[in-house]
Amino acid sequence: xxxxxxxxxxxxxxxxxxxxxxxxxxxxxxxxxxxxxxxxxxxxxxxxxxxxxxxxxxxxxxxxxxxxxxxxxxxxxxxxxxxxxxxxxxxxxxxxxxxxxxxxxxxxxxxxxxxxxxxxxx
Amino acid sequence: xxxxxxxxxxxxxxxxxxxxxxxxxxxxxxxxxxxxxxxxxxxxxxxxxxxxxxxxxxxxxxxxxxxxxxxxxxxxxxxxxxxxxxxxxxxxxxxxxxxxxxxxxxx
Numbered sequence: 001x002x003x004x005x006x007x008x009x010x011x012x013x014x015x016x017x018x019x020x021x022x023x024x025x026x027x028x029x030x031x032x033x034x035x036x037x038x039x040x041x042x043x044x045x046x047x048x049x050x051x052x053x054x055x056x057x058x059x060x061x062x063x064x065x066x067x068x069x070x071x072x073x074x075x076x077x078x079x080x081x082x083x084x085x086x087x088x089x090x091x092x093x094x095x096x097x098x099x100x101x102x103x104x105x106x107x108x109x110x111x112x113x114x115x116x117x118x119x120x121x122x
Numbered sequence: 123x124x125x126x127x128x129x130x131x132x133x134x135x136x137x138x139x140x141x142x143x144x145x146x147x148x149x150x151x152x153x154x155x156x157x158x159x160x161x162x163x164x165x166x167x168x169x170x171x172x173x174x175x176x177x178x179x180x181x182x183x184x185x186x187x188x189x190x191x192x193x194x195x196x197x198x199x200x201x202x203x204x205x206x207x208x209x210x211x212x213x214x215x216x217x218x219x220x221x222x223x224x225x226x227x228x229x
Binding site: 102106 | 152153166167212221
């Protein structure tokens with residue numbers, strides 16, 4: 001059974017880098033059938049797509065975050081990571097890692113982690 | 123940029139049919155998925171590619187998409203169906219886009 005688990009600091013100082021890791025069990029992130037991505041949800045607000053990565057392929061990210069986002073895969077650990085530079089209070093959110101199905105015409109996240117709250121504050 | 127619009131809230135009586143809509147320019151030309159989120163829980167996809175149900179999702183959930191509007195229909199709504207519902211689509215220029223969410227209340 002597929003499981004995704006986010007991990008990382010729950011508190012990040014403004015201007016520093018927000019870093020999270022997603023550990024995947026029950027599937028290989030080396031599979032080219034799926035993208036691996038990140039979605040966030042500010043407290044009390046809606047969902048916002050951050051980006052995703054296909055093993056051995058391209059990275060996709062939200063236009064408004066593209067300059068600050070890095071998503072990478074570590075196949076040896078079956079993990080993928082998110083780095084968001086120059087964090088501000090607006091980046092405070094629950095962050096979900098996801099497994100995504102994508103083609104040229106559709107995109108959806110078929111599995112989600114439990115989510116982890118990251119607060120950006122001094 | 124591509125945007126999706128949802129009504130903030132919908133109320134329905136138990137056993138009745140709930141319809142949640144999502145509008146966007148020429149949305150019918152794109153695929154839509156629907157996501158359900160209960161308070162404090164991670165989201166779950168209930169419909170993908172406009173009308174397909176993932177395994178484990180009850181048959182009372184159905185979807186359609188035409189013109190500028192996609193619709194999620196819940197037949198025989200139950201209290202467990204309460205929560206927030208988000209539509210989501212993909213646009214080449216805007217990437218993955220979510221609607222603002224609709225809060226479903228089963229009275």
